[in-house]
Amino acid sequence: MSAVVSPIRKPLITGNKTYHQITEDLISPTEKTPTKEWVIGFVISVAVLTFGVFCILWTIWVGIGSWNLNRTINWSWDITNFVWWIGIGHAGTLISAILLLFRQKWRTGVNRAAEAMTIFAVMCAGLFPLIHMGRIWLAMFILPYPNTRGPLWPNFNSPLLWDVFAISTYLTVSLLFWYTGLVPDFATVRDRAKGLRKKIYNTLSFGWTGSAKHWQRWESLSLVLAGLSTPLVLSVHTIVSFDFATSVIPGWHTTIFPPYFVAGAIFSGFAMVLTLMIITRKLLHLEDYITVEHIESMNKVILLTGTIVGVAYLTELFIAWYSGYVYEQFAFFNRALGPYWWAYFGMMFCNVVSPQFFWKKSWRRNITLTFFLSIVVNIGMWFERFVIIATTLARDYLPSSWSLYSPSWVEIGIYAGTFGLFFTCYLIFVRVAPVVAVAEIKHILKSAGNQYIGENATQKQTHNHDHSQTDHH
Amino acid sequence: MANNNHIEVIFGLYDDEEDLLLAVKAAKRDHLDIYDVFSPFPVHGLDPILGLEESRLHQAGFIYGALGTLTAFLGMTWIFTKDWPIIFGGKPFWSVPAFIPITFELTVLFAAIGMTVTFYIINGLGPGVVNTYLDDRITDDKFCIAFDKSSVSIEDAQSFFKATGASEVNSKTI
Numbered sequence: 029m030s031a032v033v034s035p036i037r038k039p040l041i042t043g044n045k046t047y048h049q050i051t052e053d054l055i056s057p058t059e060k061t062p063t064k065e066w067v068i069g070f071v072i073s074v075a076v077l078t079f080g081v082f083c084i085l086w087t088i089w090v091g092i093g094s095w096n097l098n099r100t101i102n103w104s105w106d107i108t109n110f111v112w113w114i115g116i117g118h119a120g121t122l123i124s125a126i127l128l129l130f131r132q133k134w135r136t137g138v139n140r141a142a143e144a145m146t147i148f149a150v151m152c153a154g155l156f157p158l159i160h161m162g163r164i165w166l167a168m169f170i171l172p173y174p175n176t177r178g179p180l181w182p183n184f185n186s187p188l189l190w191d192v193f194a195i196s197t198y199l200t201v202s203l204l205f206w207y208t209g210l211v212p213d214f215a216t217v218r219d220r221a222k223g224l225r226k227k228i229y230n231t232l233s234f235g236w237t238g239s240a241k242h243w244q245r246w247e248s249l250s251l252v253l254a255g256l257s258t259p260l261v262l263s264v265h266t267i268v269s270f271d272f273a274t275s276v277i278p279g280w281h282t283t284i285f286p287p288y289f290v291a292g293a294i295f296s297g298f299a300m301v302l303t304l305m306i307i308t309r310k311l312l313h314l315e316d317y318i319t320v321e322h323i324e325s326m327n328k329v330i331l332l333t334g335t336i337v338g339v340a341y342l343t344e345l346f347i348a349w350y351s352g353y354v355y356e357q358f359a360f361f362n363r364a365l366g367p368y369w370w371a372y373f374g375m376m377f378c379n380v381v382s383p384q385f386f387w388k389k390s391w392r393r394n395i396t397l398t399f400f401l402s403i404v405v406n407i408g409m410w411f412e413r414f415v416i417i418a419t420t421l422a423r424d425y426l427p428s429s430w431s432l433y434s435p436s437w438v439e440i441g442i443y444a445g446t447f448g449l450f451f452t453c454y455l456i457f458v459r460v461a462p463v464v465a466v467a468e469i470k471h472i473l474k475s476a477g478n479q480y481i482g483e484n485a486t487q488k489q490t491h492n493h494d495h496s497q498t499d500h501h
Numbered sequence: 502m503a504n505n506n507h508i509e510v511i512f513g514l515y516d517d518e519e520d521l522l523l524a525v526k527a528a529k530r531d532h533l534d535i536y537d538v539f540s541p542f543p544v545h546g547l548d549p550i551l552g553l554e555e556s557r558l559h560q561a562g563f564i565y566g567a568l569g570t571l572t573a574f575l576g577m578t579w580i581f582t583k584d585w586p587i588i589f590g591g592k593p594f595w596s597v598p599a600f601i602p603i604t605f606e607l608t609v610l611f612a613a614i615g616m617t618v619t620f621y622i623i624n625g626l627g628p629g630v631v632n633t634y635l636d637d638r639i640t641d642d643k644f645c646i647a648f649d650k651s652s653v654s655i656e657d658a659q660s661f662f663k664a665t666g667a668s669e670v671n672s673k674t675i
Contacts, residue, residue, distance in 0.1 A: 047541065047642035172576075178585060184577045185589045185599040193606040201613040208617060211626070212640070216541070219637035234621060235630030238639050240551055242624050243543035248556040249620045256566075256609045267602055470642075471542040 040134050040472055043316035047470050054462045054469070055217055057312045065311055066455060073451035080445010083438045084159055092162045094438045100431035101421045105439045106160045107271075108413040112296070113153035113446065114195070114268055115289075115409060118261055119297025120146025121202055124209075125257035128250070134325055136468040137318045140213075140461075141308060142301045143206040148453040149300070150199045152446035157191070159442070187270035194267040201260060205253045208246070211236050212467045265293040272416065279359030279420040282347070288340035292409060295333035295379070298326050299405035304454065306399045308463055317464045320393050327392040330405065334383030337412075341380060359420055367432060368419040371411045378408020507674050510536055511658045512635050512647035513667030518544045521644035524665035525550050533661060534652045539635060539645040558623075562616040569611025573604040633675040643668075 045053070062070075087094055097104055120142040127135035158167055170192050172181050182189050215236035218229035236242070269289035272280035302323065309318040348360040363372045382404045386392045418433050435443075457463075515521045521544060528535050529550060538551060548555075577600045581587070586594045621627050639645050648658045650672070662670045 051541075051641045172580070181580045181585055183587075183589060184581065184603060185592065185596055187602075190602040190606075193603045193610075197606040197610040200610060204613055204617045208620070212542075216640040219634065219640045230631060231628050234626040234628060235632040236626060236640075237632050237634060238539040238541060239624075240538040240540065240544075240547055241553055242626070243540065244548050244553055245556045245558050245620055245624060247543050248558045249616055252559045252562050252616060253613060256562075256613055259605070260609045263602070263605060270602070467542040 040137065040319070040321070041317055041469065042319055045316065045473065047473070050469055050473070051216060051220075051466060053314070053316070054464050054466045055213075055220060057458065058217060058460060058462065059220070062459065063311070066459070069451065070455045073448050073455060075448070076444050077448030077452050079441055080443075080448050083441030083445055084155070086438055087159055087442065088164055090438075092160070094436060096433055096436045096439065098431050098433070100424055100429050101418055101433040103421065104414075104418040104433050105435045105443060106156045108410065108417050109443050109446065110153050110156035110160075111268055111289075111413045111417075112410050113149045113156075115265065115293035115296040115413075116300045116406075117146045117149035117153060117198075117202075117297065118265060118290075118293035119301045120144070120149075121198075121205070121257045121261040122294055122297065123301070124205060125254040125261065128254040129258060132325075133472045134322055136465055136472050137322050138301060138305055138326075138464075139468070140206075140209065140465040141305060141463050142297075143202060143209070144454065144457045144461075145301060145304060146202050146297075147199065147206060148450045148457075150195065150202065151453070152450050154195060154199070155442075155446060155449075187267060187274050190267045191271060194264045198260060198264045201253065201257055205250075205257060208249060208253070209465055209468070210461055212238065212246070213462045213465060216466055217462070262290055265289045277359075277420060277424075278353075278355040279348075279363065280416070282344065284340055284343055284347070288337065288344075291333045291336040291340065292379075292412060295330060295337055295383075296406055296409035298329050298333070299402040299409070302326055302330070302398055302402040303406065306395060306402070308458065312458070312463060314464060317469060320395070323395060323398055324389075324392045327386045327398060330402075331383050331386040331392075334379055334405070338380035341376065355425065358423070362423045363415055363419050366419065366423060368415065368422065371415050371419060375408050375411035375415050378404045379412060382408065508536070509650040509672065509674050510635070510647045511650055511653070511655060511670065511672045512645050513658075513662035513665075514636060514638070514643040514645050514669040514671075515666065516643070516668050518644055520666055521646065522546055522550065524646055524661075524667070527665050528646065528661065531657075531661065533648065533657065536647045536649040536652075539639045539647070541640050541642060541644070544644070558616060558620060561619050562612045565615025565619075566608045566612035568615070569607040569609070570604055572611065573607035574600060577603065633673065635673055635675070636671070 041050075043049075095104075095106070097106075120139075123135050123142045124139040127139075158164055161167060170182055170189065172184075182192075210232075211234050214229050214233035215238065218226055218233050221229055266286040266289065269285035273282060273285040275281060305318050306323070309315055345360055348356045351357070382401050385397065385401060391397055422432060423430050513524075515524060518540065521538070521540065525535065525538065525547065529552070535551065538547065540547075547553075578595060581596075582594045588594070589596075592599070625632075635645055635647060636643060646662075646667075650658075659670060
């Protein structure tokens, strides 16, 4: 019955783990008292979040006038941050859904944390359009419900309303997918706990027993949710790009936007996963589960998507020139050489040049370099959205209305506050749930090539160990 | 398994999924009626030898998805052609291409919510459900085969567990 194992495939989990060791390694971080690093990180996050909440309340109280938007630049940091967070929120579902369909087993090391990151990033993203409405207490007007205003319905032809449906669906489906994966792991936490903690985790685990029929249905559900999430994740950023592409603004009105936005979203999402996972694996000592192989695989995705994004930038430039349309040509001339030239070249360097370092294998496997570049990529992707939104709007059809923009302290505070929200949620998640999917890791332990004996074998006693571990009859 | 009729079970714990698979095969060969099998993760290859039929959950998912498609498309059609037609940008009232994004999103949303809720209901799982767990280590590193004492005698079960290499044998009322 033993699985056929490729002799050239390296193990996905290093350190010759047994099932029980996996449980110990992955569950124990939720059982210990928080470390000093965690407490410091949590206090800072909550402080920044508090300031962000203050700035949001300030915006609601004073009005959108507290931001530095004007008649010309009527979208700027708000929508830049919205698109940036949504982009980051794409890696989780990509890792869990698309890599599940492609049978990429290495995803099990990072999918749980990436899905959590997705949910928190989408929460941060969703804040911006809501507060940008100005009158947040009327936010339910965007939902189509029978109302006393006619009933007057929202405009179903508007990409802004498509966004409402896309993002709320994405958040809901990601939550369901994530939580269904967590249920068996919460059961593992429950069965190690005592007293009140056991009661809490019993509630969280929904009374999971591990019955064969339940597992069968669980796998069926996971597979279908993955199949549904795959087009969903592509649709979400496509629809976000429609917010721009269906307008008639030069530089926005382009058919390349959907694939270019999706590639950019995966690019920035993987960068954020790398930033977080490199810190998490170090602090929680998960080096055996999130190995250098994982980092290398993700760097390959970064290299691919970064290059796609680079090709898209150049295609845009070419098409602007080739179109012979003077307004389109001016939009791109203005992006590269106008008042915000530094944002354009920052974007070009961070998104197109920096990932090219990853052609070299030893650099892909260099954790310090990866960490540094993952942050560079995130900065670059923020610049990209700023270039598309603020730079383009700053120079519109009418030179007399040309304007410039810099954020007010309120806008900076809200953006900082979303980092506070993101990290507060992430740090709580790290404390209450296993960061690596325990059941899924156990499932791939043996089929993952622990008989690997190639030149890069990390353990020399693999062969002996195999016997003691599997104990074949 | 949220039933109120208590069942006396005798169960054996195995240390490895390979042992479990061989034991389940042996039980089928000996015509011992297995009450249930529990494991810390899905064991592939178990379902066919245990005789579990393929889950029909994905068929339910299709129906929920189709319901979402119809809700969205027919809803928007009714609203924009019958209930309150408005001209947007000189386009027809019934502008089908513009309805596609929301139709797609609601298809996914209905299928995902419907399937997940169905999954928990048919499994008898949910917040506040308290099941009797045979052993705390089943969610850690033990693989368990349970027999209903009313259908398999204790002697048969014990000799079966001994022959198939179970590391522990216990009884419990669930």
